[in-house]
Amino acid sequence: xxxxxxDPAFAPLVxxxxxxxxxxxxxxxxxxxxxxxxxxxxxxxALEIEDHHLSPSTEDKTQPPIRIYRxxxxxxxxxxxxxxxxxxxxxxxxxxxETQCAYYAEHARCAVTSIGxxxxxxxxxxxxxxxxxxxxxxxxxxxKQLNIDRARIAIGGSSSGANxxxxxxxxxxxRSGPALCFQMLLVPVLDxxxxxxxxxxFTDVPDFARPEAEVMWRWYLGESAADASPYAAPARASDLxxxxxxxxxxxxxxxxxxxxxxxxxxxxxxxxxxxxxxVPSIPHGFASIRSAAISQRLLTExxxxxxxxxxxxxxxxxxxxxxxxxxx
Numbered sequence: 473x474x475x476x477x478x479d480p481a482f483a484p485l486v487x488x489x490x491x492x493x494x495x496x497x498x499x500x501x502x503x504x505x506x507x508x509x510x511x512x513x514x515x516x517x518a519l520e521i522e523d524h525h526l527s528p529s530t531e532d533k534t535q536p537p538i539r540i541y542r543x544x545x546x547x548x549x550x551x552x553x554x555x556x557x558x559x560x561x562x563x564x565x566x567x568x569x570e571t572q573c574a575y576y577a578e579h580a581r582c583a584v585t586s587i588g589x590x591x592x593x594x595x596x597x598x599x600x601x602x603x604x605x606x607x608x609x610x611x612x613x614x615x616k617q618l619n620i621d622r623a624r625i626a627i628g629g630s631s632s633g634a635n636x637x638x639x640x641x642x643x644x645x646x647r648s649g650p651a652l653c654f655q656m657l658l659v660p661v662l663d664x665x666x667x668x669x670x671x672x673x674f675t676d677v678p679d680f681a682r683p684e685a686e687v688m689w690r691w692y693l694g695e696s697a698a699d700a701s702p703y704a705a706p707a708r709a710s711d712l713x714x715x716x717x718x719x720x721x722x723x724x725x726x727x728x729x730x731x732x733x734x735x736x737x738x739x740x741x742x743x744x745x746x747x748x749x750x751v752p753s754i755p756h757g758f759a760s761i762r763s764a765a766i767s768q769r770l771l772t773e774x775x776x777x778x779x780x781x782x783x784x785x786x787x788x789x790x791x792x793x794x795x796x797x798x799x800x
Contacts, residue, residue, distance in 0.1 A: 476724060476725060476752065476753075477753060478677075478678070478725055478753055478754070478755060479753040479754055479764065479766060481761055481763070481764035481765065481766070481767075482678065482679075482754060482755055482758060482761055482764065484761060485678035485679040485755055485757055485760070485761070486678045487678070490676065492683075493683070493684050493687045493688075496560075496562035496563060496591070496592070496593065496691065499559075499560075499562065499563045500562075500563050503559075503563055503564070503568075507567070513541075513570055513571070513574050516574070517544060518543060518544055518545070518578055519541055519542070519543065519544060519574055519577065519578065520541075520542050520543070520544050521539060521540070521541055522539070522540040522618075523537065523538070523539050523540075524537070524538050524539075524540070524610075525537050525538070526538065526587075526603070526606050526607065526610055529606070532602060532606070534590065534603070536587055536588050536589055536590065536603045536606070536607070537565075537566050537587070537588045538566060538585055538586065538587045538588070538607055538610070539566045539567070539570070539573075539585070539586050540583055540584070540585045540618065541570075541573050541574050541576075541577040541583070541584045541585075541586075542577050542582070542583045542584070543577055543578045543581060546577075546581050546582075546583075548619070549615075549619055549620060549621040550581065550582055550583045550619060550620060550621060551580075551581075551582045551583070551620075551621050551624030551625070551626065551653075551781075551782035551783075552582055552583045552584070552585065552611055552615075552618075552620045552621070552624065552625045552626070553576055553580070553582050553583070553584045553585070553625075553626045553627070553628055553656075553778065554585045554587075554604070554607055554608055554611060554625070554626070554627045554628070554637075554640075555569065555572075555573055555576065555584055555585065555586055555627075555628050555629060555633070556586075556587065556589070556604055556627070556628070556629030556633035556634070556636045556637050556640075557569050557586060557629065557630070557633045558629065558630040558631030558632050558633045558634070559591075559631070559632060559633075560631070560632050560684070560687075560688040560691075560692075561591065561592045561597075561600060561632045561635075561688060561691065561692040562591050562592045562593065562688070562691050562692070563591065564591075564633075565588040566586045566587055566588035567586075567588075568586075569586065569630070569633075570586070571762075572759070572771070573586050575771060575775070576774070576775060576778060579775045580775045580778035580779050580782065580784070581779075581782070581784060582624075582626075582778065582782060583618065583619070583620055585607060585611060587603060587604060587607045589603035589604055589607075589636070590603055592691040592692045592694070593691040593692075593694065596691070596692055596693060596694030596695070596696070597692055597693055597694065597696060597701070597703075597704045598701075598703065598704070600636060600692075601636055601639050601640065601643070601703055601704070604636045604637075604639075604640050605640050605643055605644070605649070608625070608627065608640055608644060608649070608650050608652075609649070609650060611625060611650070612625065612649075612650035622650075622651075623651075623653065624653050624781075624782050624783070625650065625651070625652055625653060626652060626653055626654035626655065626656065626716075626778065626781055626782070627640055627641060627652055627654075627655050627656070627716075628654075628655065628656030628657070628658070629656075629657070629658065629660075630658040630659060630759065631658070631659050631660070631661055631680075631728075631756065632661045632688070632692075633658075634656075634657040634658050634659065634660030634661060634662075635660060635661040635662060635705075635706065637655055637656070637657060637660075638655065638657055638660060638662065638706040638735070639702075639703045639704070639706050640652075641655050641715050641716060642702060642703060642706055642709055642715070643703055645714050645715060652716040653716055653717075653781060653782075654716050654717055654718070654719075654778075654781035654782075655715070655716050655717070655718045655719075656718070656719045656774065656777065656778065656781075657718060657719070657720045657721070657732070657735075658721045658759075658774070659721060659722065659723050659726055659728060659732065659756050659758075660720065660728065660731070660732050660735065661685075661688070661728055662705060662706050662707040662728070662731045662732065662735050663705055663707035663708070663731040663734075664689045664693060664697070664700045664704070664705040664708075665705075665707075666682065666685055666686065666689070666727070668729075668730035668731055668734070669730055670726065670727050670728070670729040670730040670731075671685065671727045671728070671730065671731070673727075674725065674726065674727040674729075675727075677725045677726070677727070677755055677756075678725070678755045678757070679755050679756055679757035679760075680726070680727070680755065680756035680757055681727055682727045685727050685728070692704070706735070707731050707734065707735055711742070712735075712738050712739050712741075712742040712744065713742040713743060713744070715739065715742070715744050716744075717744060717745040717746070717781070718736070718739055718744060718745070718746045718747070719746075719747045719748075719749075719774070719777045719781075720732055720735065720736045720739075720746060720747070720748050720749070721749050721751070721770065721774075722736075722748070722749070722750045722751070723751060723754045723755060723756050723758060724750060724751055724752030724753055724754060725752075725753070725754060725755040725756070726754075726755060726756040727756070728756065729750070733748070733750065736748040747777065749770075749773070751766060751770070753766070754766055758770075759771075
């Protein structure tokens, strides 16, 4: 239970009675129903969109779909952002954050790649991580064909997508794989132990609280729950040195708040440059209320952070709401 005030803009996330997370399939159906009737970005002349599938390998025969967004006005080899969607590891696909990905592509002047990675509980850890790592290898090995600058490949994600982003950063470091220049972790899922103060305190905050976190981890870890790998729960990694610089966003009314703050502290202690932003009045799922002033401000901030990571001169970005209105 939390006594901290919440920004009134997020009142629609409050549900009475609280919905119980019983199975992933109903969540996926609800998301699919919500998506019906929404405007496709494929008709936007400001964007170029490419769809691909990862090729099967000797180790993995799956062919996850990926989608690449870039500004139609962008020239030359572009920096790239591999952006991994959220959804508790059990929902979402390459279209989940398409409005956000398109906004990054247009205003941070980069190629943004989204992947439809495999989902739990049918495909528990490490299926999703393997898919995301393969997506990074795809960008690296096909950089010339995709017109991507290998020296400026970043990774990011929200919630469980931020977990996968942090895990890919660890994995590519340990494998001496494709180099990353930056990691952007938004309200990250990092620690399966749920032992922090915020994880104990926030049992009934809107949208996502401790009960949802417990179910999420149970589905994602499957049989490996008793001995989670640092690649499943990056907070368990003992060594954070040698990782790319990071931007970490934490929500004040989020059971995951403190594990994000602690990860930022540990990265800093390991000599990694970290930009940390804690917003006290927002819940975990704040980004689903796109009209909220704080959601718009944070999206603009993320673009500015990406521009800095890519070496672009930072400049004020149009407000997301104004941009969406113009497209409509």
